[in-house]
Amino acid sequence: MPPNSQTSDTKRKTDVTDFHVSSHQPSRQSSQNKRSRLQKAKSQAGDILVDEDVEMDAPVDFQEELMQLEQTTGPVADPSAAWPRPTARVLNTDVDSLVFQQMEIDEEYGADQSFVTARLFGVTEEGNSVACFVTGFSPYFYCPAPQGFAAENIPQVVAQLNQLARRAPGNLGGGKHDPVLSVELCMKESLWGFHGNVKAPFFKITVRHPRMVAPVARIVKDGFHIQSIGQHASAPFESNIEFILRFMVDTGIVGASWVELPAGKYHVRKGTPSTHCQYEVEINYKNIIAHEPEDEWAKTAPLRILSVDIECAGRPGVFPEAEHDPVIQVANIVTVQGSKQPFIRNVFTLDTCAPIPGSQVLSFQDEAELLVKWAEFVRECDPDLIIGYNTTNFDLPYLIDRAQALSAHDFPYLGRMRGVASKVSTSRFSSKAFGTSDSKVINIEGRCQFDVLQAMRRGGFALRSYSLNAVSAKFLGEQKEDVPYSIISDLQKESAETRRRLAVYCLKDAFLPQRLMDKLMFLINNIEMARVTGVPFNYLLTRGQQIRVMCQLFRQTIKQDLVVPVVDSQGDNNQYEGATVIEPKRGFYDVPIATLDFASLYPSIMMAHNLCYTTLLNKATIERLSLVKDVDYTVSPSGDCFVKSGRREGLLPYILKSLLGARKKANANSVYGFTGALNGKLPCLQISSSVTAFGRIMIDQTMHEVEKKYTVENGYAHNAEVIYGDTDSVMVKFGVKTLDEAMDLGKEAAEFVTTKFVNPIKLEFEKVYFPYLLINKKRYAGLYWTRPEKWDKLDTKGLETVRRDNCQLLPLVLDTCLNKLLIDRDVTGAVEYVKSTISDLLQNKIDLSMLVISKQLSKTDYAAKQAHVELAERMRKRDAGSAPQLGDRVPYVIIRGPKNARAYEKAEDPIYVLDNNLPIDTTYYLEHQLTNPLTRIFEPILGDKVGTLFNGAHTRTIHVSAPTSGALSKFMVKTKTCLGCRAPLRKDDKDKAVCKHCAPKLPEIHMRHMDVMREMELRFSRLWTECQRCQGSLHQEVVCNNRDCPIFYMRRKAQKDAEEQAETMERFDYDW
Amino acid sequence: MLADSTAQRVFNRHSGAFRIGHRSYIQQFAKFYSVRLDALKPLVLASAQKKWSSRASCTAKVLNVERSQLTYIAGTVFIESAGKPSTLVTEVRSAESQVLLEDESGRIQLVGKFVDGSVFVSGTVMAALGRETSGGEFEVIDVCYAGMPPQPPRTGNQTRSWHSYLASMSTSEQPVTLEMQALAEYLCGCAGSSETQENVSRIAQVVVAGNLVDMPPAPVGHAEDSKANDRAPMQQLVGQLDEYLADIAASVPLTLMPGKHDPTDLALPQQPVHPSMFPKSLQYSTFRSITNPGWLHVDGISMLGTGGQNIDDIAQYALNDVTKCQMAAKSLSWRHIAPSAPDTLWCYPFTDSDPFILTETPHVYFAGSQDEFEAKIAEGREGQKTVVVMVPDFSKTAEIVLLNLATLQCTTVQFSVGV
Structure with a gap:
């Protein structure tokens, strides 16, 4: 300790300077007016901040603004004046041509x-x-x-x-x-x-x-x-x-x-x-x-797009039925294609509704009148497209059915043909690419219906959920408040104010589909697609891929005097031999693996070998025309013969060329699918099996060429080895250690092998995986590099990441492990992470939302008992109102049950689990969710030792929560234990927080418990304020029921945990 | 000997203002905002009427505004911004912010030149004059707040007293630094010139304005685990600080207010640090441990202080900021010292009342743990006068603030220790 003399109370600043430490610049409010400056001058204390509300006289610029405002204030225009289209000039048909973009074509x-x-x-x-x-x-x-x-x-x-x-x-x-x-x-x-x-x-x-x-x-x-x-x-x-x-x-x-x-x-x-x-x-x-x-x-x-959303007042526990449940609101957003802001925003409400700034509110006491006026609105604003979210299967059919139930006979005239009523029918749509689904069909003549939900499903996004919530979260970066049905009816009943709340929500939901469509450029892309494939715009959402190929085929045949035979559907698809797979050499590769890809393999095979209906030969023709093999025709590896392009240029190769030219790769690939679809319009197995046969041979040939050329014998540093190949790519280990070398060799090899094939088949070098984890056929992960400086992404194939019947813990753990293994290259870290996650799981420290599994409750009767079906039934018995309905996804977690309980008996509603502290069956999650996928990725690295991930010290501490309800809880007596050592407290200590033994450590023990409390306070505050922000209101209670949102369970848990910890903290509050 | 709690209560009549008592967490935050709006809106409207009634009338609910009519509305300000902490969104999106005014009917966006150039803080209750635009926004030309609450007159004789503030004294590694030692000697009148010692003898109250210790954060999810979260070293450190504080309390009255990093609640209002940590200091009746925020009354002067979190948070998330001292002064006229709670400033979910609403104007308003010293006088329209003081972080500046209770003027004293 230095002597006192070294201390000095230096720098005793004078009062005046101290008060002038802060800036002398006049603050904003004082610069606005003279009076505050005056007061400042009077003041002896230096820098004075005047309470801004002292000012009773308005500042000068305020007066100016006020005058401006008053001048521009005119009569309020009727918002309905914006509805009709611009006036059309009178046509002089002798002089004026009429040019327009057609969006819908039909027949009468x-x-x-x-x-x-x-x-x-x-x-x-x-x-x-x-x-x-x-x-x-x-x-x-x-x-x-x-x-x-x-x-x-x-x-x-x-x-x-x-x-x-x-x-x-x-x-x-x-x-x-x-x-x-x-x-x-x-x-x-x-x-x-x-x-x-x-x-x-x-x-x-x-x-x-x-x-x-x-x-x-x-x-x-x-x-x-x-x-x-x-x-x-x-x-x-x-x-x-x-x-x-x-x-x-x-x-x-x-x-x-x-x-x-x-x-x-x-x-x-x-x-x-x-x-x-x-x-x-x-x-x-x-x-x-x-x-x-x-x-x-x-x-x-300038197409007009109407985006619409309706709200119905359902009865408790029943999905709204048009027979019984009224339409209470219809929100409409109308936008002209290309402009950023809608020009019509309105909402039709049943019963009064308080005003909404920026939106027109049209209130009706009679539901039938509401519907009829809405139909009039549609005809007046005359949209070219009607969009929404699930409008095809819900909103539009509901409106039509409801109008019928109310005998609102003037309603269903929504199309552009006068006197033609819109009707609802059901159709089953089946497509290889898009799956089978039942769908409603509504005729609205002259207007395209574009259901953004269907466009999402067809967009190839592979989402866990296609709810508007999930989709908005994913593409617009915002969670959407999900108001429960039961609350909708309450809000409708209460007052004009609560109906306004509902209307604001309804308008938001009507706007989201438009925003999604803009963000994902659905309209522009689909117009482009309709133009390239030639089919009417509405076919893109209502029909499959085949009709697009068929249409392009007809557009070519007509030019060449070709006629297309009618081939009867041959029933189900038979499997013919598919693409080849080079047996993977499984393992973890810590050297660069170059990937050589055939660009658009199947289309280029068809183009290279002139494979087409028009070039297909049979024996009789070959003999009749005395054609010579390899001169006049090619024999494919599957034994089918096709004339060479010198004799006749195939039609399919021509179509493919134009598609690839227009960069429509997906459509090019569907041409191959068209020839192979036995239940399609024009299947031709000779073509499709020839394509795959060529593909197989080319993969094999590529492997041999690479392994033959890149050898030590030929002067290369290493012998190249093809470790895997699938459909249109081969993975090559050149043996080199650096990315630069691997990329150079990759480029060279691609060019070299390309010379061995017929034009336009082209082998391309695209990327290097480094490191590369090859788990099995079609299952791998690797760090993806296209340039040596920086990796592009972590690429995975076939790993459990998006499947919804897994809990979210699994993809999280897999992603984190792959990040650690491939990006950080930290095997020890990855192993530690897995062990600590398993340890957390067994100690019940994993957030419940991570453990939720969900399955859709569908109509079919299941033969075997299924967890989610059984649970839905149990929930119905508990409370019919909140139980899941048909079509809903049922979220559940697996809880501990009696010994030998079946899996389906152990599924439970996550909220019920939280409320009653039911113990999670953590072993189920370990054994049925984590073990296999984790073993798959760690086995190539750890080999036999992979088992240590799941056994060992980290699995020994198991924490099971004590249920607060149920049979067991009745037998449990709570004794107070020491908050330090958990020993039961003796009589004379029973009001204290700790036992005698721990008393000296009380501050330390208190700090630790306070640390827990701090964490709970933080979680509680963060989660509930985030939900307030998301719902867009501070003064309304959060009622959102969006179970897709991870916060839904977290915030409930945060409440419970904070409540419990606060109770524990009270034990420290005894008299001192 | 333990401190006399009855005497304390008489000494500090606001001691209960920020006490939470029995806690519950089954409620949400909506009620908290509602009680705030209910309490402040009538006051804001009264101010607004005085200011604007000659030109415009009031629209009772924000969503009831009618196009093209000049009017004023009142509600809670909310700043929509992507930069706020989120559990869901980890990457920060565009930093574009919107100012909204909300009441129980809904919210409306505030736009216009005025909005672009003014300071707004989420959670304040405000009135805005303007009119609805065709896009459904509200074009603002002026705003107004409740204004500073009434101020009781000073009582007693303050001619000889000084008041001293400190903040954020310690780090977790080095319990008592040389500067702290020097400070203790100074406060005990054992150092400096005779003039200095004379001044020091007049010190009426020493306040540690937050962050006595800088507790390292506990590992998330493992705070209860004594291995993962070993607090024994902290107990030792706090023990040393207890001795240190006891030494000071032996000479001058000492008040300890917790701050962000002290071992008490994270959320506001922070409750006094647990008495088990200061057995030695507590033997002196001159030692008191209070809440953050907290009220003090020294020689007839009322003082409101915070550990600084409220000011830091306002400054971090405000739209168009000014200095922290100006912010603190403004918050007096908002009649609210922690408007951004609970949105970005964590706090307890109150339901019956909002303790952060100012019901009287203090003579002194201070905030601890600030980067630098700053002081201003805020004046209210009814002659209220408050000294607003930003108390610097002692561990960084080695500075304390001396407040002359008679003149309400501030000085800083810096301690430099030569090696």
């Missing part, structure tokens, strides 16, 4: 089904709506004509066909009109097989009505009499293409494209309008100009 039938008209709905660049009726186009199909058929016999064929058709079941045409309009003889070639480029005679049979195609085709197939030839039966061609596609293919119109009606070639319809569009015009199909969606015509019209 004339009186007596005597003719068909195609209808195009769209918008001009000025934002005016157009309904264009295209006349003169009739459906047709082809069939081979007999050899030697004379054209003068055509009238006889027409008569014969009509005669047979009239006798056919269904009495086509009602007897008034002949079904067959015309038969032409033309020279065509079947798409199927190579015929030496020789055309053959075909009948083109045109019928009156799309529904007449199939029956007449059947007649042709069964055979009919032809003069001087006799009975003629032949396979129909192209009789299975839908009328709208036929029309679009023949007129060259692709989906969502611009069309032009040239001046003088169209006319404006007279008389009572039949649509709600501003222009109603008619044109013959021959005169319509289809603009290729390029350059100037790549633009998008």
